[in-house]
Amino acid sequence: MFKNERLISQQQIQWKCLESKTENKRLQYGRFAISPFQRGQASTVGTAIRRALLQEVRGSSITRAKFHKVTIHDVLVNLKEIVLKSDSNDIQEGFLSVTGPKVVTAGDTLLPSCVKIIDNSQYVTTITQPISLHIELKIEKDRGYRIEKPEKYKDGQFVIDAVFMPVQNVNYSIHLFDNGRATQEISFMEIWTNGSLTPHEALSEASKKLIELLNPLLTIIEDGSSFKSKEDSIIIATESTSRQLQFNNTSKLEQTLFETFIDQLELPARAFNCLKRSEIHTIADLLNYSREDLSRIKNFGQKSVDQVSKALWERFGKELPNKKETIT
Structure with missing residues (x-):
């Protein structure tokens, strides 16, 4: 040196x-x-x-909503967009109880003292009739993005694909x-x-x-205790176990793509923001689209399509089809 x-x-x-x-x-x-x-x-x-x-x-987000007497599916999208700040790592509960006619905003939500709404003016829904709207909310603090199966909860409860990304x-x-x-x-x-x-x-x-x-x-390097050196810790794969390993690796790859966010493509801000606005958050989400599908996204030009395709191939070895295949 x-x-x-x-x-x-x-x-x-x-x-x-x-x-x-x-x-x-x-x-x-x-x-x-x-x-x-x-x-x-x-x-x-x-x-x-x-x-x-x-x-x-880490960030906080509404992850579940339970409606009483009335179900308004459009409300779920607006609840997902509410920006929260929580000082607690525990699951919290909130309540939205209003009577119309009224324009309902985030500020109408009742929350524990450890949870704060950043913008009280965020729109939730509009009630045009003299009816009551009651919603129970579940609030969690986590990292990344969570996708849940819609059939997981019943009894008027709806899961929300939460974004914990401040x-x-x-x-x-x-x-x-x-x-x-x-x-x-x-x-x-x-x-x-x-x-x-x-x-x-x-x-x-x-x-x-x-x-x-x-x-x-640093601990691994210093004491070496995390490395196994015994012969009985070495697994010799036979022909049958090799096939099983190949299957497991494929499953792990699919799971990795499901959990990997599109930010790892390191796209320009314009392309990245267009994908996020179209609810494309993970690599798995992106692979559901063809090049033609992407070109139909608002403000998503051919240059952005080429940038996405190039990044997807270079980082994950995946290609987007020009058009979706139709089954006849």
Whole structure:
């Protein structure tokens, strides 16, 4: 290692908030600078933090709604969009009890003190007749995105495909600069959140999650206790077990695609946001579409279709058909 490189490696990486603003109650923006890095390090850190921001930062969402006397399916979509902030990791309950005629908003919901509604004006439904609407709500705190089977609950209860992702989008760029001794890298990171936490808070939580994920690896390296060396721990696969392993690997791949979010494609913001608005959240969701289907999405041009197809092939080895096959 050269002397200048040694000096760079000894410098402590620091971050600074360059810009912070609130667009509205459900959209906050922050821009940060992180440096100094040796060449190649900024990309490693930037990719890791971006994925942690989108997948590891926890959020709260309504996950179940129970209607009394009346069922309004359109309400479920609006309940899913309500932005919440919870200080508790436990399951909470909320209630929505109103009598019409009335425009019902998120602010009409009764919640425990540990749960806060970010925007009370979020629309839920409109009651045009003098009737009562009573809904029991289940609120949970988690990470990522949860898809549940609709037949899981009965007795007037409806599950909601909950989104626990307070970070809406992340971009980062890398630039070179000369400090007089050597060339270094600086990363600029942009973070958008839904208002339930600030970009600063999201960056801090994502960094902590990365440290928690990597800490166990230090223990493995130091004591080696997690590695088995006994002969009886080695499994020799026969022809029959090989077939079973191949089947299991296929099932695991399908499950992985079901649980993998489209943010891992690292698409441009325009294409990413169009897919999210069309309820395409996972790779499995995306594989249900053909190139022709994608081109029909509003504001989703041919360039975006090509970007999605290229990213899907490069990262997962999957191709989208030009058109859906019809069975006759």
